[in-house]
Amino acid sequence: MPGANYFSGSFTHRIDGKGRVSIPARFRALLEDQGESEMMVIPSYKDGVMEAFPRRVLEGIFERLEEKDPQSEEVEDLATYLFGGANTLSFDKDGRVVLSPELQEAIGVTDQVVFMGRADRFYMLSPERSKEVLEAARIRSREKHRGALAPRRRAPLVQVASLPDEDA
């Protein structure tokens, strides 16, 4: 945990009768490092995937864009999408959040959720979908970024390869 900067790894957790799920301890620790006891989830551009952010990351995205061009239709749409589509999930002392039936349905989960780290955020999706997403990303990465995992000449030990956004 100490020094972890990014969400990484995949964890499958169980949803109980009330819709509660434990956030993976590592993810929770990362959120709490930033003084947040909540996260924001929003449907991804990818189908069947929810993205989870610390709140300030989401707000930062918005503020940065608004600063640039407050009136534009694009920023309007983005604000609607980000803030209208977002849910704030605050976790209790045990590190659990409640997934409303709508949220469960949105990502097609019933009794298990996968938390998949993805740098500054993480995904929440069904076990099946997570395999697809991971495998698709692996294949595309192999094709386009053969060298990504090779040692870099000047790279420090902890350097993380920055992969571009994959396509839906």
Add this chain to the structure above:
Amino acid sequence: MPGANYFSGSFTHRIDGKGRVSIPARFRALLEDQGESEMMVIPSYKDGVMEAFPRRVLEGIFERLEEKDPQSEEVEDLATYLFGGANTLSFDKDGRVVLSPELQEAIGVTDQVVFMGRADRFYMLSPERSKEVLEAARIRSREKHRGALAPRRRAPLVQVASLPDEDA
């Protein structure tokens, strides 16, 4: 709740026989944080949508424009639109407001209203319309802002002193 700066999330509430609706608790808390026990409501540019602001946000919008261009016809029109078209809805101890028949008709609601957060304000609209608005915003955002949600190159999630900048 602590520190929430923006309206976010969507909530569907029921209108009773007298036209009363509960403001979502989170939204109400945000309004009350600003010392307001009322909100201003005004028809949006978008059809079938009402926008709800804390009073000071509405006044701020006007003042900013007036400052920029005090005499223009645009500002005249805006002032008319903003102040003429606005309704003040104050909420009671239970956090409810009354939607007059005219307001209900304006957004085409009969027994349910959706409150949709949108940064410094929120929308009020029918359940059907809310799905349209949200989905349209999502699609357009995806097209125009592919990268908007992408991680920022130089901004690690948790700032760490010893990490070098990412460019080679």
Add this chain to the structure above:
DNA sequence: TTTGATCCCATGTAGTGCCATGAGACCGGT
């Protein structure tokens, strides 16, 4: 008196906090 608005109270349910259990990881001692 009627209508419309505001307030107050009642109730069910969903949300949240708190505690208990149990599995697994980790560690230290022998």
Add this chain to the structure above:
DNA sequence: ACCGGTCTCATGGCACTACATGGGATCAAA
């Protein structure tokens, strides 16, 4: 290597509170 102890963490259950919502009482204006 074996064993016991402790710690972490996921998960379940129970209890309480907050909140949305309905109904009735009060009050004022028409």
